[in-house]
Amino acid sequence: MPKSIYGREKADCEFNMTPMIDVTFQLIIFFILAGSFASMDMAKLTVASVWHDERIVDLKLKSKAVINIAPYTKEEIDAKPSRKGKAAIWQIVTKKWGPKDQKTGELVKLLKGLRREYEKRREETPVLKDTPYEVVLRADASLHSSEVHKVLRALSHAGFKKIHHVVLSTDDEK
Amino acid sequence: MATDGKKKDEEVVHYVSERKKRGRPKPKMQPQMTPMIDVTFQLLLFFLLTMTFQKSEGHIPAELPADGENSGIVTTPDPLWVYVKASESGPKILIQDEHNYIENWRGLREKLDAKYQVHKNDKIPIYIMPDKDALWAHSINAYLQAQSSFKIVAFSAKLGKGVAGQE
Numbered sequence: 001m002p003k004s005i006y007g008r009e010k011a012d013c014e015f016n017m018t019p020m021i022d023v024t025f026q027l028i029i030f031f032i033l034a035g036s037f038a039s040m041d042m043a044k045l046t047v048a049s050v051w052h053d054e055r056i057v058d059l060k061l062k063s064k065a066v067i068n069i070a071p072y073t074k075e076e077i078d079a080k081p082s083r084k085g086k087a088a089i090w091q092i093v094t095k096k097w098g099p100k101d102q103k104t105g106e107l108v109k110l111l112k113g114l115r116r117e118y119e120k121r122r123e124e125t126p127v128l129k130d131t132p133y134e135v136v137l138r139a140d141a142s143l144h145s146s147e148v149h150k151v152l153r154a155l156s157h158a159g160f161k162k163i164h165h166v167v168l169s170t171d172d173e174k
Numbered sequence: 175m176a177t178d179g180k181k182k183d184e185e186v187v188h189y190v191s192e193r194k195k196r197g198r199p200k201p202k203m204q205p206q207m208t209p210m211i212d213v214t215f216q217l218l219l220f221f222l223l224t225m226t227f228q229k230s231e232g233h234i235p236a237e238l239p240a241d242g243e244n245s246g247i248v249t250t251p252d253p254l255w256v257y258v259k260a261s262e263s264g265p266k267i268l269i270q271d272e273h274n275y276i277e278n279w280r281g282l283r284e285k286l287d288a289k290y291q292v293h294k295n296d297k298i299p300i301y302i303m304p305d306k307d308a309l310w311a312h313s314i315n316a317y318l319q320a321q322s323s324f325k326i327v328a329f330s331a332k333l334g335k336g337v338a339g340q341e
Contacts, residue, residue, distance in 0.1 A: 017207070024211075027218055031218075034225075035221065048310060048315065050234070050314060050315045050318050051315060085307060085309075138231075141309065143309070143310045144260075144307050144309065145333060146306040146333055155238055162235060164233040164235050165234045166232070167232055167233065168229055168232070
């Protein structure tokens with residue numbers, strides 16, 4: 001005989017939290033391990049993509065000054081098209097120069113100062129004996145070459161012989 | 175007259191037999207999940223909204239001449255000039271003594287390789303002369319491609335005005 005349905009309890013619908021919490025914690029652990037806070041040295045710009053070459057290596061310099069040359073934003077260029085290709089910001093360590101302040105003399109002075117400080121520290125710290133002070137140049141891909149050349153000239157005047165151009169590797173041949 | 179001998183604020187304790195005590199389930203201690211899940215979701219939302227992924231950047235080492243001029247580089251034998259023209263689209267490169275523009279990086283590398291095979295001299299310097307308005311991406315690419323064939327590569331201290339051969 002079929003069982004009567006009148007005495008049956010209503011089925012409880014419960015939401016199983018366990019797998020949801022598991023996945024949530026997985027995501028959090030991923031973000032905590034994969035994330036890192038942006039360094040003050042890294043201004044927001046798009047470095048040049050170069051056709052793939054095995055000589056492009058990851059940057060792992062211990063003692064370096066990072067110079068960022070950032071362009072104007074799209075909105076600023078739309079407002080004034082003559083800004084296209086021009087450098088909006090020069091940034092080295094925490095010092096920033098706007099377009100009106102970009103004087104190579106001041107940049108040369110700052111670079112020489114940084115180098116002198118490092119050389120002093122190098123004399124006092126034997127570990128740094130074989131580690132020269134080097135400069136890393138991060139210039140946006142859309143800048144005109146003349147803008148970057150101003151900085152290269154300043155570096156040359158400040159006595160830096162070796163610099164490192166930051167690039168992205170790409171398979172695009174154009 | 176005292177009734178049951180108890181004070182008013184004393185708790186009433188009813189007698190519970192040993193048998194009943196054995197049968198009673200033990201009280202469970204459970205951590206409160208709700209605030210933990212709240213905080214977890216807050217953290218997750220924070221990471222989702224603030225995280226941006228960045229491509230890992232490499233670098234090309236380069237050397238600068240002394241004092242802003244090409245004076246540090248020995249110019250015998252004669253240098254080979256590579257002109258990077260201003261172009262909004264793809265690259266537009268002209269090698270000294272050539273008449274056709276090169277419009278891709280593989281082509282430039284092959285041309286420079288061919289030049290090297292003709293001279294087979296590591297002391298020939300390559301000077302990259304970009305136009306003032308040539309994109310930096312094109313200049314640095316040309317620099318890198320030149321380095322694949324020649325040992326001495328440098329940017330020209332002066333920039334092009336837009337016509338090949340003029341400084």
